[in-house]
Amino acid sequence: MGELKLMKGNEAIAEAAIRAGVDAYFGYPITPQSEVLEYLMQEQPEERTGMVVLQAESELAAINMVYGAASTGKKVMTTSSSPGISLYQEGISYIAGAELPCVIANVVRGGPGLGTIQPSQADYFQATKGGGHGDYKLYVLAPASVQEMADFVEDGFNIAYKYRNPVMILTDGMIGQMMEKVELKDQKPRWTDEEIKKMSDSWATIGKGNHRERNIITSLDLDSAKQEKHNHHLQKKYRQMEEEDVRFEEINCDDADYLIVAYGSSSRIAMKTLNLARAKGIRVGLFRPITLYPFPMKALNKYIGQVKGILSVEMSAGQLIEDIMLAVECKINVQHFGRYGGMIHSPDEVLQALETLINGGNNGR
Amino acid sequence: MTEEIIIAGFGGQGVLSMGKILAYSGIMQDQEVSWMPSYGPEMRGGTANVTVIVSDERISSPILNFYDTAIILNQQSMDKFESRVKPGGILLYDPNGITHHPTRTDITIYRIEGARLAAEMGNTKIFNMIVLGAYLKIKPVVKLENVILGLKKSLPERYHKLIPMNQAALTKGMENPAVYKPA
Secondary structure, three states: OOEEEEEEHHHHHHHHHHHOOOOEEEEOOOOOOHHHHHHHHHHOHHHHOOOEEEEOOOHHHHHHHHHHHHOOOOOEEEEEOHHHHHHHHHHHHHHHHOOOOEEEEEEEEOOOOOOOOOEOOOOHHHHHOOOOOOOOOOEEEOOOOHHHHHHHHHHHHHHHHHHOOEEEEEEEHHHHHOEEEEEEOOOOOOOOHHHHHHHHOOOOOOOOOOOOOOOOOOOOOOOHHHHHHHHHHHHHHHHHHHHHOOOEEEEOOOOOOEEEEOOHHHHHHHHHHHHHHHHOOOOEEEEEEOEEEOOOHHHHHOOOOOOOEEEEEOOOOOOHHHHHHHHOOOOOEEEEEOOOOOOOOOHHHHHHHHHHHHOOOOOOO | OEEEEEEEEEOOOOHHHHHHHHHHHHHHOOOEEEEEEOOOHHHOOOEEEEEEEEEOOOOOOOOOOOEEEEEEOOHHHHHHHHHHEEEEEEEEEOOOOOOOOOOOOOOEEEEOOHHHHHHHOOOHHHHHHHHHHHHHHHOOOOOHHHHHHHHHHHOOHHHHHHHHHHHHHHHHHHHOOEEOOOO
């Protein structure tokens, strides 16, 4: 068993990054994710593993440092919160186009604009549908506990290198700021230059020696035919993700007449609602997508014919609901419930919304 | 066993650290814990509160509307949280600075004169440990020995010399909670 600690979600991401053998972290402070950078600065991982931690002069600089460092096959990571992630979008699109692995965490706060520093889940569309320009996808993981904040760093890098694609950990101020028990993995050594060469010599800019042509990292190809071919290749990767790397959790879904679908912090709140509802004799289950892209389409689709209604719970005006409706082909009554702008719904509010749905009412969408 | 607690008072009273020590104590005896603070601009000199859950099972929502126990350390928190104690639950408060005392009759109300006792012990900083001691006397959700272990885990080593004083404060608190009957 690994070391047990009581940690904030933000601290857990930072410590997990050191232990996963990450080579470099670039970031810029913003509430509610500042503890990531603070923790790393305090821990001085350059003394523990040689990991570089750098506070960039801006978000634009940070994401482009990620772009540059990831080009060398090194494990690179950054974190920010909503307004900062918006500033990242150009870089993220370039990184996806140039097919570079990296892990980006978004500790979401309320928006739009500078919004508020309180938790929100209103960046779902930005994370799963693009955000930057062009036909690209991020692999998006949604942790629901401090343990998953830690675990998803390493899981994220595994996926990032499997597909040479940026991975996003989409979390929010609630999971970032709360403390829970977390079991930390043992320290992994950083990759040696030989290991990086073995793994990534086909694409990384690590010096060609005399044995091969130059590797070029770019997202630019003015030859449209080639660009289309490149896009085909990207789409093939995304289809493979959809086949091989979908993750979700089902709680009490077997006998369910109704489902709550929620991810991240909303799934925690909904788990309490589930207990309250079951105590009242309502047969409800909780379906929690762990990957938001690829979304668990097939897993949800099989509830057609079983459940009479689905409540999509998200701290937003209703974004997740669109993927649920697609997954169930609009054959189930799907309604959205959620507080937003930094407000957090309570388990009782979610229960009320569920009862409204069950009683044939409408939650407004 | 699941115990859902709100600890609420002023920033600077040690509200968040009391919750943290309680949560660490839960880990020491192999329980699940969560610690969810109010965070934001209101913390600077204003009110501070934290929801702590200690449970034998996987914890669902770290944010709640109703609590098994409310530990209340100022009037604003009394106004906000007295009504949010579950029927049959517990409200523990320090009467120092409280102008409107709790009136509910469907919960058990205890008082701990933490501020006065801390002053008597010559150290106002151990106020929160006196209150925590009183709470653990009323509801022994974690063992005292595990609180000491939790303190060791949550304090940097250079502060370990302060542990005996904190232990004395916990003991002082355990000796002093009194049931308060609303008029």
